[in-house]
Amino acid sequence: MTTQTMAASAAHTTDLRKTYGSGAAQVKALDGVSLDLYAGQFTAIMGPSGSGKSTLMHCLAALDTPTAGEVVVDGVALATLKDKALTKLRRERIGFVFQAFNLVPTLTAEENILLPLTLAGRKPDPDWFELVVTTVGLGDRLGHRPSEMSGGQQQRVACARALISKPTIVFADEPTGNLDTISGGEVLGFLRRSVDEFDQTIVMVTHDAHAASYCDRVIFLADGRVVDELDSPDRDQILAHMTDLQEAALRRAGQAGALS
Amino acid sequence: MIRLTLRNLVARKVRLLMSALAVVLGVAFLSGVLVFSNGLQATFDQIIKGTTPSGLVRAEGSASFSAGEGGVSTATLSPQVAADLEALPEVARADGNVDGFGMHLLAKDGSLVGGGGPPTLAFNYVDTPNLAGEQILELSEGRWPTEPGEIALDGRAADNGDYQVGDQVRLIAPYGELERDVTLVGTADFAAGGMAGAVLIMFDTAGAQEIFLDGADAYTSISLTGADGVSQTELAEAAAAVLPDGFEAVTADVVIEESEDAIGAFLGVISTFLLVFAVIAVVVGGFIIVNTFAILVAQRSRELALLRALGASRRQVSRSVLFEALVMGVVASSVGILAGWALARGLAALLGAFGLEVAGSRLTLDAGVVAVSYAVGVGVTVLAAWIPARRAGRVAPVAAMRADSVAAPGSLRRRAWIGAGVLLIGAGLAAAGLLGAPGPSALWVGAAALLWLLTVAVISSVLGRPVLAACRALFSRTFGAPGRLAGENAMRDPRRTGATASALMIGLTLVSLIGVLASSLNRSIDDLIDADVTSDFIVQSATYMPFPAAIGDRLEEVDGVGPVSREQWVQASVDGESTFIAGYDALFTEIYRVEMVSGEPAISGHQALISDKTAEDRDFQLGDQVALTFPGGTQIDVTVAGVMEANNTLADVAVPLDLFAEAGLARQDNAVSILLADGADPEAVYDALKEAALGWPMIGVFDMGDLGEQIRGQVNQLLFLIYGLLALAIVIAVIGIVNTLGLSVIERTREIGLLRAIGMTRSQLRRMITGESVAVAVLGAVLGLGLGVLSGTLLQQALSDDLTSLGVPVGQLALFLAVAVVVGVLAAALPAARAARLDVLEAIATE
Structure with missing residues (x-):
């Protein structure tokens, strides 16, 4: 715990709230989330469906605007930024890996990887490009288009793209959700290595305990709140936690049902 | 399925709206043109019917509704003929007309009223009723002219000329004294309404005789009104018995038919011209429909596959797409037809501003226009949706289960090969045309161009x-x-x-x-x-219409002007085939270089020059006798005295200018060519000529x-x-x-x-x-x-x-x-x- 508090914060939120709808139909997707995400760590955000984990990630990644509260990424408060500055921030300091449809179908793997840089009009650092491409093991696939690659290869291209601009923080939204076990393992292995070898900060949303077991830290969300966290957990610890959370949720639902 | 189709239409209304707009515009143009040309036709029909008397006596061979560009006969009828006609029991009244072409009305500011489009009609006012027994003209203001020096104008012409009743008005006369100053005593319009932009100048009989007949007491034609119960034919037959040689009596029906034919040919050109563009618009719209439906089908392939998986047959799926096109075609055509009607009114208003008035009441959507517009609009839409609809039917049911729903595009290679083949056929056609295949080579090249256009449109994806x-x-x-x-x-x-x-x-x-x-x-x-x-200056009117010969006479007197050549063009029958022939004066061949294939360029008397092209086409040879029949019916045989190398300044057939006088035609000029006198300053002469021509706005002097x-x-x-x-x-x-x-x-x-x-x-x-x-x-x-x-x-x-x-x-x-x-x-x-x-x-x- 002590080492973590000493580590620099890559992003943090303060009392983050996000509500949809109004009146009786109001849904609180985030209900006062305050948390720090530390630099050089691989963090997982877990929680049952509807716990708000995706909304949290979208707010952190400047894709969504919270109803209240503050998000600071790399020392910049997002609320103060207009669309253009947010776009620039996403381009330069944030990397993304989505669950599916990560790549532009008209571009080759290499062009996809370099896209954030070309959009910014920047030249890639050839050594860094070489290193990233070798690490993800795509050397011989650079000229291929997405339609000529397997799902696992496509996700690895997406990972490489997320890293190419040396972002402060990479957000991965269920990056292995659509992959078979072996391909998923490769992708997770690569994310792990980029934290260990390149000191990259990665935040991953997942509901897969196995995927979360690759992480340094797992944050559990339920009903829009942070309910727990674990450091360097193994798969069984995470599963146990998830089961507890699920039971607690069912109990609450049962009470609510009894009250009404 | 039908309900599903309608739901689809509603759900994608915005996307379909754009492509429907393409159909709307095409159909609007089409129906607009049809409504407009029908309205134009109806306006002219009304004028023709409203202004034609029961019978007409006129010089043989003079056609009705000629604007006079092809020469005007000078044959006249004496008042005695009118009296003889009136004495016939079948004839209730016989009114002498004196009219002619080539009259021009100047506005107060000296510009031309009426301009180049619709004709200026000058005639004596007589209260002859039309064949329905109604008055042809209706006085709007003032009174009718009763003595030479007085005129009435139609209301619009008076407005355009900025004239009030009582004002002095300047006319340019075709014959005799060039400028005539007369007093406007009234305005009158066709009782049937709608002038189609013509300018009417009405004189009393003596006034018209002074201008057109050099003061002779005679008529150019006689309008007949039948006695009660006498048919048109009986009237014409009775009249024919007392007519002098060279004149004929025709029924109102003949006059109307001739006029409508002449107008119809003119209107046909306009509406065909416009319809070509409407068709182009519709074809372009068709391409857009093909594309839209192709995209919609591709985007919906999962949904279509689901329908197939649920048991819909290929035909049901195809038909649902076609039905969608049908509904869209009907809706778009309906909007298009209404828009077209509005367009026609707009077009009429626009032309009205230029003087060609079309009565708004004539611009109606008749059943024919509506039927054609629907047929074209719906037809093109459904036809264009045909290929995408077939493709829709071919979507495999299993596609519903696949994540990526994009149908694999077929190879373009086959299309490319077929396209290349058709392009080559087009090239063959063009080559054949240019290398002397039978028929006009432009037609071959045109066919090739059309083939290329359609082929390139289809294989543009490859090209x-x-x-x-x-x-x-x-x-x-x-x-x-x-x-x-x-x-x-x-x-x-x-x-x-x-x-x-x-x-x-x-x-x-x-x-x-x-x-x-x-x-x-x-x-x-x-x-x-x-x-x-090779002349230094040319005088001609903007519309190539003939102008008074007096203008040439006056320009000849300008300082620094040397030899002046006159030419007049006349439409005559040359051995039975109607042709424009030119009359050249003796100076013409001095001013223009006429290269002769055979014979001599100088002609006189009953001699003619023909172009080598005409000689070949009509098989005429040097020394041949050729029969020319002129308006008014005079026939003159001429001898081919020379064959000229054709060029675009020369006529196909040329005769000496004085032959036209012998043929009984009024002398006018179509062009005057002017050479500088020796040593004259071109600039100064040009300025002097232009200065002299200022008062005659219908012509221009050009270097x-x-x-x-x-x-x-x-x-x-x-x-x-x-x-x-x-x-x-x-x-x-x-x-x-x-x-x-x-x-x-x-x-x-x-x-x-x-x-x-x-x-x-x-x-x-x-x-x-x-x-x-x-x-x-x-x-x-x-x-x-x-x-x-x-x-x-x-x-x-x-x-x-x-x-x-x-x-x-x-x-x-x-x-x-x-x-x-x-x-x-x-x-x-x-x-x-x-x-x-x-x-x-x-x-x-x-x-």
């Missing part, structure tokens, strides 16, 4: 690759990643891009083809003026430079009119681009979301979509301009007898390309704004 690749390279160099992506997107679905570009290509092919022809024509005119027009300018101005006027009409086809093509881009944006929502998430700014996104649009537009422009210039050049070769020089308007073509780029930018505005507005998060989440 366009290099153009698109060039755009991609250029864009990625200038605009970086967004440019690169724009280029890629344009090449992504070659069929879609090709079909969208084709719609624009059709319009630009025609525009550049016409541009090449017009520019060639202008160059050929310059050639002609340089090589063949050779200004003559070319003047003709070029007329060519360009026509050119711009055609460009204006083709603009509609281009507007429809732009709608096509907007539509395709809009649908593509919807299709690529996820991808756009992704791009935005990883750092594409809104303006980069807009640039990307604009780039794609520009690529499509440039493709259409490059294909269109290429094909247009090629076809135009070949057509010029085919027409090289008349179009002696090829002109490629490089500046204009560059402008068209620039316009295409602008069009691309404008077309992208809406889809780009839409894409930029997409919420990143929602876009990523889109299925």
Whole structure:
């Protein structure tokens, strides 16, 4: 715990709230989330469906605007930024890996990887490009288009793209959700290595305990709140936690049902 | 299935609205033209019926409703004939008419009233009733003229001339004294309404005789009114018995038929001209429908597959798409027909401003117009949806289960090969035409051009690759990643891009083809003026109508003027075939270089020159006797005294000018050619001539430079009119681009979301979509301009007898390309704004 508090914060939120709808139909997707995400760590955000984990990630990644509260990424408060500055921030300091449809179908793997840089009009650092491409093991696939690659290869291209601009923080939204076990393992292995070898900060949303077991830290969300966290957990610890959370949720639902 | 189809229509109303707009515009143009030309026809019918008496006595061979450009007979009838006619029991009244052509009304400011379009009719006012027994003319203001020196005008002419009753009015007379100052004593209009823009100048009988008959007490024709119960035929037959030689009595029906034929031919040209553009617009609209339905079917293939999986047959699926097209066609045609009706009224108002009035009450949607418009609008829509509908039926049920729903596009190779084959056939046709196949070579080349146009439209997806690749390279160099992506997107679905570009290509092919022809024509005119027009100055009217011979007489007196040659053109029958023949005076061959194939250029008496072309076509030889029959019926036999090398300044048949007097035709000039006197200063003489001509606004004096300018101005006027009409086809093509881009944006929502998430700014996104649009537009422009210039050049070769020089308007073509780029930018505005507005998060989440 002590080492973590000493580590620099890559992003943090303060009392983050996000509500949809109004009146009786109001849904609180985030209900006062305050948390720090530390630099050089691989963090997982877990929680049952509807716990708000995706909304949290979208707010952190400047894709969504919270109803209240503050998000600071790399020392910049997002609320103060207009669309253009947010776009620039996403381009330069944030990397993304989505669950599916990560790549532009008209571009080759290499062009996809370099896209954030070309959009910014920047030249890639050839050594860094070489290193990233070798690490993800795509050397011989650079000229291929997405339609000529397997799902696992496509996700690895997406990972490489997320890293190419040396972002402060990479957000991965269920990056292995659509992959078979072996391909998923490769992708997770690569994310792990980029934290260990390149000191990259990665935040991953997942509901897969196995995927979360690759992480340094797992944050559990339920009903829009942070309910727990674990450091360097193994798969069984995470599963146990998830089961507890699920039971607690069912109990609450049962009470609510009894009250009404 | 029907209910499902209707639901689909409602659900995608915005997407369909754009393509429906293409049909709406095409049908609106079509029905507008039909309504307008029907209205024009009805207006003229009304005038003709309202102004024709029961019977007419006239010189033989004079046709009704001639504007007098082909020569006017001077034969007259004495008042005694009218008295004889009136004495007949079948005749209730016989009124002598005195009328003529070539009268001009000047406005208060000295300009011409009426101008070049509709004719100026000058006649004596008589209260003869028309065949329905009604008055033909109705007095609006003042009184009828009762003595020479007084006139009445139609109300519109008086307004346009800025004249009030009581004002002095200046007329230019065709014969005798050139300028006549008369007093306006009243205004009168056709009782049936609608003048179609004609200017009416009404005299009393003596006044008209003074102008047209040099004061002789005679008539040019006699209007007959039958006694009670006498039919038109009985009236005409009875009248024929007392007529002098050279005159005939015709029934109202004959007069009406002749007039309607003459007007019909003229109106037919106008409506055919306009209909061509309507058809082009509809064809271009068809391309857009094909494309829209193809995209919609592709986007819905999962839904269609689901229907198939649930048990719908191929035919049911195809038919549901066709039914969608049918409903769209009906709705769009209905809107189009109404819009067309409004368009016709607009067109009528526009022409009304230029003096050609069409009564609004005549612009009605009759059953025929409605039927044709529906047939065309619905037909084109359903036909265009046919291929996409068949493709829809072929969607495999299993596609419903697949994640990526894009139907595998079939190979373009087959299309390319067939297309290349058809292009070669076109090349064969063009070559055959140019190398002397039977028939006019322009027809062969035209057929080849049409074949090429249709083929290129179909295989533009293949032909366009290099153009698109060039755009991609250029864009990625200038605009970086967004440019690169724009280029890629344009090449992504070659069929879609090709079909969208084709719609624009059709319009630009025609525009550049016409541009090449017009520019060639202008160059050929310059050639002609340089090589063949050897006079220093030319006098002619803007509409090439004849003008008073007195003008030439007066110009001859201007200081510094040397030899002056007159020519008059007359429509006569040459051995039974109606031909324009020229009368040349003796000086003509001194001023103009006439190259002779055989015989001598100087002719006199009953001699004629013919061009080598006519000699060949009609098989005339030197020394042959040829029978000429003139308006008024006089026949004169002439001997072919020389064969000239044809050129565009010379007539096919020429006779001595004084032969026309012998033929009983009124002397007028169609052109006066003036040479400088020895040592005279050209500038000073030109200024003096122009100064002298100021009072005669219907003619112009030109030196050779200004003559070319003047003709070029007329060519360009026509050119711009055609460009204006083709603009509609281009507007429809732009709608096509907007539509395709809009649908593509919807299709690529996820991808756009992704791009935005990883750092594409809104303006980069807009640039990307604009780039794609520009690529499509440039493709259409490059294909269109290429094909247009090629076809135009070949057509010029085919027409090289008349179009002696090829002109490629490089500046204009560059402008068209620039316009295409602008069009691309404008077309992208809406889809780009839409894409930029997409919420990143929602876009990523889109299925």
